[in-house]
Amino acid sequence: MLHHLKVAALAAVTAIGTLAVTPAFAEAPRVAVALPGMITDRAFNENVYNGLVMAEEQFGADTAYTENVSQATQVEVMSDYARRGYDIVVGAGGEYTDAAERVAASFPETTVIVLNGAPTEGVTTINYNNPEFGYLVGLVAGHVSETGVAAALSAQEFAAFTNVVDGFRKGFQTANPEGEVLVAYTNDWADIAKAKEASFNLISQDVDVILPYLDAGWVGVAQAAEERGIHTVGILHESDTNLVSARLDFARALAWAVEKYQDGTLEPQDYVIHLTSVDQLGDFSDAVPEDVRARALEAVEKIKSGALSFDTE
Incomplete structure (x- = not known):
C-alpha cells in the first residue's frame, strides 16, 4: 500500500x-x-x-x-x-x-x-500540492483576462500537470464563472520554437493568459505573449509578461x-x-489591480488555514 x-x-x-x-x-x-x-x-x-x-x-x-x-x-x-x-x-x-x-x-x-x-x-x-498553486495563479488570471479564455501549455500529460490544471481552472472560474481553460501539448520540454507556435495557436482561439508548464520552452511562450500583447502566469519561472508566479x-x-x-x-x-507562506506567491505585475492582489492574498490565507483545500488524489 x-x-x-x-x-x-x-x-x-x-x-x-x-x-x-x-x-x-x-x-x-x-x-x-x-x-x-x-x-x-x-x-x-x-x-x-x-x-x-x-x-x-x-x-x-x-x-x-x-x-x-x-x-x-x-x-x-x-x-x-x-x-x-x-x-x-x-x-x-x-x-x-x-x-x-x-x-x-x-x-x-x-x-x-x-x-x-x-x-x-x-x-x-x-x-x-499542485492544485493549490494552480488555483492562485488561475484566480489572478481569471480576474485580469478580458476574453474569458486562458490556456495551460505543457510538453506532455502527467499527474502533476493535470493537478496544476485542475487548480488553475478552478481559480480561473472562481473569478470568471463563464471562463474557459484550454489545454495543449508541445511534445517537447525545451523547444522554444514549438512552444511559441503552440502559443500563437492558442492566442488565435481568444486565449489572453497562458500558463506554461515547460522547461526551456517557456521562453517561447513569453515571446509569443509579448509579441501579441497577452499575459502569462508562471509555475517556477518568472518573466516580464507574468501577472504572477507560484514559486x-x-x-x-x-x-x-x-x-x-x-x-x-x-x-x-x-x-x-503544501503552501505555507505568502512568499511562495511571487511579485504581482503592474497589470494586476490592487483589488485582485487582495483577493489572491486572501486565498493564500484560506489555503494556509485549511478553509480552502484541494485533494491531489
Missing part, C-alpha cells in the same frame, strides 16, 4: 541549513539526478540542479547529473547510476514515474526519488530529501508539500 505524508514542508524545508544533522550513515550520500533538460533553463532543471549544489554544500554529498535525458533512455541512465553505487537516484519530473518504478524494482538497495511524480510503489515521490522550490525539496536520507527517515512514500 502506498503511504501519503502531507508535509508542512516549506517550514520543514526552510529549516535545512539551520538544523544540525546527525547522519545515520558514516559516509556522505552519493546523489545522482537524471534531468529532462539543461541546467541553464531558468526553470525546473536549473532549480533541481541547485538542489544538488545545496546537497553538496550542506551535507557533503557526492553528486552527479545527466542533462537532456530522453524518455527512451530514462531507465538506462538511472540504472547506470544505481549500478555505480549511487545511494539516491532522482528522476527530475513526473515523466520519470514509470522508469523510476522499474529501476526501484531492479535495484532495491537504491533510494529512487521522483520529483513532481505520481505516488508509485517502491519510489519516494516529492510533490507540491515551487524543488531545490530545497531535494536538499530536504537528502537530509532525511542521512538521518535514516526517508521512506518510499509520497511527500506532499
